[in-house]
Amino acid sequence: MSDWRVSGFTEVMELGRGGQGRVVLATHATAGTPVAIKYLSAAADREPLRHEARMLGTVESPHVARLYRLVETEQGVALIMEAVEGVTLKEVLARHGELAPEAALVVLKGSLLGLAAAHAVGVVHRDYKPANVMVPADGRSKLIDFGVAVAAGAASASGTPAYMAPEQWRGEAVSPATDVYAATCVFFECVTGRRPFAGADGHLSEEPPAEDVAAPLRPLVTAGLAKDAAGRPASASAFVEELERIATEEYGDGWEDRGLRVLAGAAVALAALFPLAAAGLGSGAAAGGVAGGAAAGGSAAGGSAASTTAGFLAKVGTAKAIAAAGGAAAVVAAGGGVAVWQAGDDGPPPRAFTPGEVTLASETIGDPAVNLAEGTVRFVRVSGHSDPAVQQRINAALHAPVDQAVSDYRRLLEAAGGLENQSVPGAARPIEMRSEIVYRGPRLLSVRYLVHIPVYVAGGSYITPRAVNIELATGRVLGPEQIFTAAALKDPNLAELSRRVPPPPADPAGGLECGYRTMTERTRLAPDDPLTGVSFSLTKDRLVTVFTPDEHCIAFRFYKPNSVPYASVENLIRPDVLKLATATTPP
Structure with a gap:
């Protein structure tokens, strides 16, 4: 073609x-x-x-x-x-593997509402899958690509095999129930990290694997994956009603807000993929x-x-x-x-860019189910931005460390063997988070959080700095991959970056190396992130770093920021990022 x-x-x-x-x-x-x-x-x-x-x-x-x-x-x-503007659900699942139940329920609800709108005019999507669901920075999913849609009642064997309903495998007429089946397949994948069936035989003859999800969610999986289309919910809208009833009963009135925050954080973490x-x-x-x-x-x-x-x-x-x-x-x-x-020649007039006000916000978080005590975390918010969509994206990025801290807590607790293996049973402690505005320029906002996550086995805390650098005009998040050149990140053991932006002083006793590579191997939570354990903040004239100590280096590593002028690292930082950081006027 x-x-x-x-x-x-x-x-x-x-x-x-x-x-x-x-x-x-x-x-x-x-x-x-x-x-x-x-x-x-x-x-x-x-x-x-x-x-x-x-x-x-x-x-x-x-x-x-x-x-x-x-x-x-x-x-x-x-x-x-x-x-x-956002990333596909496929990308989110590839990065995170599975989602918290509230987030998976939000995906299913948004998808069902979108499908219901199409069904109302007689259109069946028939190729619903994670690649056709976009997750913007606000976490509210949106369906794309009705490229193989057909009118309800048409016979069809088209679709993506992993999500095709039994009637599609048989080449029979499709209906709204066909899309409900695909949406439930994706919901199961969101909750478990895998697809419900391996091939045609599974879709045609195996029972829905409802036992693989939490008990409250099993009725949704059983109903949505019924082999007979007549046994599935009467419509996508009816399925939404049942979903909301179950979600509210099990996860409380705030389930949807929590799920949206998780999805927003997951999307913003992949902001480099926003088209x-x-x-x-x-x-x-x-x-x-x-x-x-x-x-x-x-x-x-x-x-x-x-x-x-x-x-x-x-x-x-x-x-x-x-x-x-x-x-x-x-x-x-x-x-x-x-x-x-x-419909006109010029489109909407350009809007003047106003970055808005930056303020400190707080939130009380806790979860008795996993022995997380209630505590107040502090983070940064923006208000009064000239573009509400960008403001929403910025605030999602600024809140993402809170959601990540809760996710890390659950992961660390699970790795430690759960509540029953705590060294001090019942001694719940809260997550703590301090925030600091490192730089507020006309085009760039840089915020640093210091996060303390309780660790039960052997006591102590997992402590890490998290930097959030945001382009104010667009809401683009600047992580290490956006700040540094590809060559700097591919350098063996990040040797040049370590030399130009050195860690704090070495072990005074000698023999202990706690540079980038050693630190990240011991403290890494995200295996595909080469720089977990080091935060990088951008200011008007310099790059500021904070290292995360681990149990081997904590006696010799402190949370004291270290900075170098851009002149010392300018060929390691992308030119467009330097331009953003050093700008004196808004765009």
């Missing part, structure tokens, strides 16, 4: 490529607003696509990425869609603004088919968005030419 392009849009980067086609991130040539464009080959069956687009164009749900425009040419078909930020496009525009930009440009052509397509394309934007864009019109060339949605 040739890589043709829709006129009026500038391709920024390719997001994926597969058997159906390719997906790219693009911007409208005039308005600059970002969109995702899925290109399908000329051999694609166009009539079902037109039918599905007419229906999907009317779907307005915060849990479904919106379809803005369908373009047909001799070279192929293109779907112009909302560009969602808009990676492409330097910031957080993108609001839905209405994107709609206006996606609609702008292109050529109009007349034809008898205009009336039906105009109806669904005009409904893609809300009334407010269409009014802001200066009116809308949609036409299709007769004979299957080009579908165009025209």
Whole structure:
């Protein structure tokens, strides 16, 4: 398939490529607003696509990425869609393996609500899977890629095998219950870290592995994975009602807020994969603004088919968005030419960037079930940012160390053999967290937390500094992989970084090495992070580090920050990061 392009849009980067086609991130040539464009080959069956687009164009749900425009040419078909800033659930699960029950329930609820919105207009997704669920920085999941969607009642054997319902394996008619089955497969994977069945035989004949999840969640797994579609919940909406009842009874009224925070933290931890930020496009525009930009440009052509397509394309934007864009019109060339949605030329005006106020916040956390005493942790929040979406992303990143501390506590307690193996049974202690604003510049905020997590076996605490560096205009989080050049991180044992940014003084008794590599091997919680155990904070003129001591080095390592001027490490730090840190005016 040739890589043709829709006129009026500038391709920024390719997001994926597969058997159906390719997906790219693009911007409208005039308005600059970002969109995702899925290109399908000329051999694609166009009539079902037109039918599905007419229906999907009317779907307005915060849990479904919106379809803005369908373009047909001799070279192929293109779907112009909302560009969602976030990471796929597939990436989240690859990084974390499994999610806390509240977070998995939030994923299932959001997915079911999105599927219910599609089902309401007669569309069955039939390829629901973790790769088709986006998790933005606010943790609220959103469905993408209805590329193999069909009308309810159609026969279909298409989909992704790991999540296909029995009726799909048999090539029978699909229904909303087909999507409910796939959503339950993904829910099971979120909770357990693995898929419920290994192949066709499992989906067709094995009983749902409900015993592998916590007892309160078993009714959801049993109902959602029923072999007979008639035995599953009557609708995605009905399944949501049952989910909320079980979640509230088992996890309390705040289950959804807790789950959202966990998901937000998981997404922000992978902020380097956010497509808009990676492409330097910031957080993108609001839905209405994107709609206006996606609609702008292109050529109009007349034809008898205009009336039906105009109806669904005009409904893609809300009334407010269409009014802001200066009116809308949609036409299709007769004979299957080009579908165009025209809604103004310039899109939304750029908004002045205001970083907002930085303040200290606090929260009381505790969990009697795992003997975690209630305690107050302190973290940093931003308010008054000119872009609410960016502010939400920033605050999720600033709260992420709290969620990570609770997750680390559970992991360390499990590794220590659980509550029954505590050295002092019943001696619950709280997590402690101190926060410090290291630098607040016009484009960058750097915050450092010192986290104390109780460790029961042999007493003591797991103590670690966590640095959060955030680009204020976009909410992009700058971890080691974003701060340092690839060459600096690939250097054997990080020798050059250790030499330029030395650890605190060595063991006065001699013979004990506690450099980057030794420290991280003993204190690492994330095996794929080469720099766990060292925090890096950015300031206006220097790089500040704090090392995490372990039991071997604690007598000789203290939590005293060490700093070096950028001049000493500038060829190890990415130029764009230096520019952010040293800027004197907002962008």
